[in-house]
Amino acid sequence: MELNDAVLDHLRRVAALPDLTGTRYELESEIGRGGMGVVYAARDRQLDRRVALKVVDSALAGEARLIARLEHPGIVPIYETGTLPDGRVFYAMKLVAGARLDHYMAGAPSLGERLRVLRRIGEALSFAHARGVIHRDLKPQNVMVGGFGEIYVMDWGVEAVAGTPAFRGPDAHLDRLSDIYSLGAMLQFMLADSAPRALLAIAAKAMREDPAARYPDAPAFLADIERFQEGLGVEAWSEPIWHRLRRFTSRNAVLLWLLAAYAGVKFLLFFLKIL
Amino acid sequence: MNKILVGLVFGLILGAIDGATAWFTPEVRPAIAGIMVGSSIKGMIVGLFSGWFARRVHSTTWGIVLGAALGLLFAFLVALMQHDHYLAIMLPGFVVGAIIGFLTQRMGVQEPAKV
Numbered sequence: 001m002e003l004n005d006a007v008l009d010h011l012r013r014v015a016a017l018p019d020l021t022g023t024r025y026e027l028e029s030e031i032g033r034g035g036m037g038v039v040y041a042a043r044d045r046q047l048d049r050r051v052a053l054k055v056v057d058s059a060l061a062g063e064a065r066l067i068a069r070l071e072h073p074g075i076v077p078i079y080e081t082g083t084l085p086d087g088r089v090f091y092a093m094k095l096v097a098g099a100r101l102d103h104y105m106a107g108a109p110s111l112g113e114r115l116r117v118l119r120r121i122g123e124a125l126s127f128a129h130a131r132g133v134i135h136r137d138l139k140p141q142n143v144m145v146g147g148f149g150e151i152y153v154m155d156w157g158v159e160a161v162a163g164t165p166a167f168r169g170p171d172a173h174l175d176r177l178s179d180i181y182s183l184g185a186m187l188q189f190m191l192a193d194s195a196p197r198a199l200l201a202i203a204a205k206a207m208r209e210d211p212a213a214r215y216p217d218a219p220a221f222l223a224d225i226e227r228f229q230e231g232l233g234v235e236a237w238s239e240p241i242w243h244r245l246r247r248f249t250s251r252n253a254v255l256l257w258l259l260a261a262y263a264g265v266k267f268l269l270f271f272l273k274i275l
Numbered sequence: 276m277n278k279i280l281v282g283l284v285f286g287l288i289l290g291a292i293d294g295a296t297a298w299f300t301p302e303v304r305p306a307i308a309g310i311m312v313g314s315s316i317k318g319m320i321v322g323l324f325s326g327w328f329a330r331r332v333h334s335t336t337w338g339i340v341l342g343a344a345l346g347l348l349f350a351f352l353v354a355l356m357q358h359d360h361y362l363a364i365m366l367p368g369f370v371v372g373a374i375i376g377f378l379t380q381r382m383g384v385q386e387p388a389k390v
Contacts, residue, residue, distance in 0.1 A: 254335065258377060262370040266296060269363050273300070 018055045019085050025053055025092060037088075041095060044079075051079060052095040061089040066133060067156045074124030076144075076152045096152050102140035105190060114190045115229060117143075119222055120151035122183060126218035128156065129176050136174050138182035139167040140189060170209055176218075177211040183221055184214070198228050201237035281383035282326025283319050286375050290318020293371050300363070317353060321345045321372045322379065329379040338380035339373045346372015 018040070020027055025042040028050070032039040037056035044051050056064055061083070068078035068091060081091040098104075101117065109117075121143055125135060135142075136157025144152045157174075167189075168174075169181030184206025191199055202224050208214050215221040224234045231251040233239060239247070249256060276284075294314030297303050303310065325342045332338070350368025354361045 254339075254377060255374070255381075258339075258370065258374045262367060262374065265366045265370055266299075269366065270299060272362075 018053070018088065018090060020053075020090075021085065023082060023084075023090075025051065027053070042092070044092065050095045051092045052076075053090055053092050055084065055088050055090045058083070058087045058089055064089055064091055070128055070131060070133060070156070072124055072127045074120050074151050074153055075128065075156070076154050094152075096144040096146055096154075098144045098146035098150075098152075100141055101143035101145060101186075101190075104145040105140065111191075111195070112229075115225060117145060117151055118183075118187055118190060119225060121153055121186065122218050122222045122225070124151070124153040125179055125183060126222065129179065129218060134174065134176055135179050135182070137167075138179055138186060140186065143186075169207065169211070171211055175211075177214055177216075180206050180214050180218065180221060181208075181211075183218065187225075196228070197243075198234045198237050198239070199225075202228065202234055205236035276383050277326070278329040278379050278383035278385070279323060279326035282322030282324075282329070282375060282379045284322070285378045285382075286318035286320070286322025286325075287315050288318075289371050289374060290315040290321075293318070293367055296367070303360075313353065317349045317368065318371060318375065321349055322375050325372075325376045325379040326383070328376075329383070330385070333380070333385065335377060335380045338376040340376070342376015342379070343369050343373035346370070346375070 016038075017027060020042070024044055024046045026045055028041040028043060030038060031041050031052065037054055037060075040053045040055065042051055042053040043049070054064075061081075065081060068081055071077065076093050076096060079092045079094070081089065083089055104117075105114075121138075125138070128135065133156060135153065135155075137155060138153070142153065142155040144154060146152065167182045167185040169178050169185075171178045171181070184203045187199065187206065188203040191203065202221070205224075206214055206221055215224070220235075224236055227234050231247060233244065233247070291311050291314065294311035295307070297307050297310045321342060324345050325338060328341050329338055347365060347369040349372075350365040351361075353368070354364040357364070
């Protein structure tokens with residue numbers, strides 16, 4: 001039998017498939033490859049449900065367990081970790097039904113919805129940072145938007161991962177501030193060209209080349225987003241006076257209309273009396 | 276500051292300012308102090324009801340509607356006592372009531388519902 005390239009590729013793929021003998025999982029199909037390893041769809045025979053099974057190198061076992069300890073609504077829950085006969089480590093996690101953020105964005109969601117998604121991502125990041133875990137590879141491909149609007153940040157990074165160029169800052173050493181840069185890049189990605197200046201300024205501040213000039217942490221970034229949503233001035237942009245005035249009038253439009261109505265009524269009565 | 280207090284404070288201030296505008300009407304100028312006091316009390320009553328309403332219903336639109344209606348009602352009662360100046364009392368009273376209704380919705384602390 002002749003071994004052509006297609007046959008060799010097939011054999012390589014089959015050989016790389018994880019041997020799940022002795023586990024409760026049954027392999028279904030490969031669903032993705034990330035910096036850390038390969039993700040498969042599998043069936044949990046014991047609980048009769050589908051799960052996502054991530055298989056990583058044994059060197060990453062410790063960090064995989066660290067990520068597994070992150071319990072947050074914005075982080076995909078890990079059900080179980082284990083070791084395969086070939087020494088590789090696997091962890092079973094919730095199989096999220098939904099769309100990847102880059103695909104979700106193709107549906108042109110409203111600005112409010114984009115900011116809701118970004119805030120959920122920021123909250124997950126903030127939670128992980130507080131527990132000493134950094135993502136290292138935050139990008140739209142690593143965020144899932146579930147069918148109920150829930151947001152999951154996936155593929156939490158380990159030392160081996162160096163980030164994705166478009167979403168990675170110039171930092172030589174990846175740390176929390178590198179994640180802030182990526183968060184800013186995500187915001188920029190999620191905004192249209194005609195986005196409000198204040199939001200573009202927030203993204204720009206998060207993406208400053210000098211890490212010290214960025215937001216010091218995710219909560220500070222989120223606070224600026226919240227300020228924008230509440231119609232307040234943002235820390236990232238010292239807006240011109242005319243813009244501040246416009247923001248004030250749009251924020252207090254009803255009150256200004258009522259005051260104008262009062263002044264109008266008084267003037268009307270005054271002139272009616274003269275006439 | 277709770278919403279009833281917001282209503283009372285703004286009712287007092289706006290009522291006093293509204294009463295003070297009577298200064299522009301020379302024939303009632305001598306009675307301006309009484310007008311200001313009466314207008315302040317009227318504003319405070321509207322503020323009290325608007326604040327009470329704002330604690331129960333969180334809606335700017337309905338706050339404005341109720342405030343305007345109360346402002347109109349109490350201004351009508353005041354005008355009825357004067358037997359005159361119906362338009363000059365009721366029209367500004369209506370708008371001041373709307374402003375108080377708006378402010379009680381937007382300002383002050385929304386107290387948690389009792390369980």
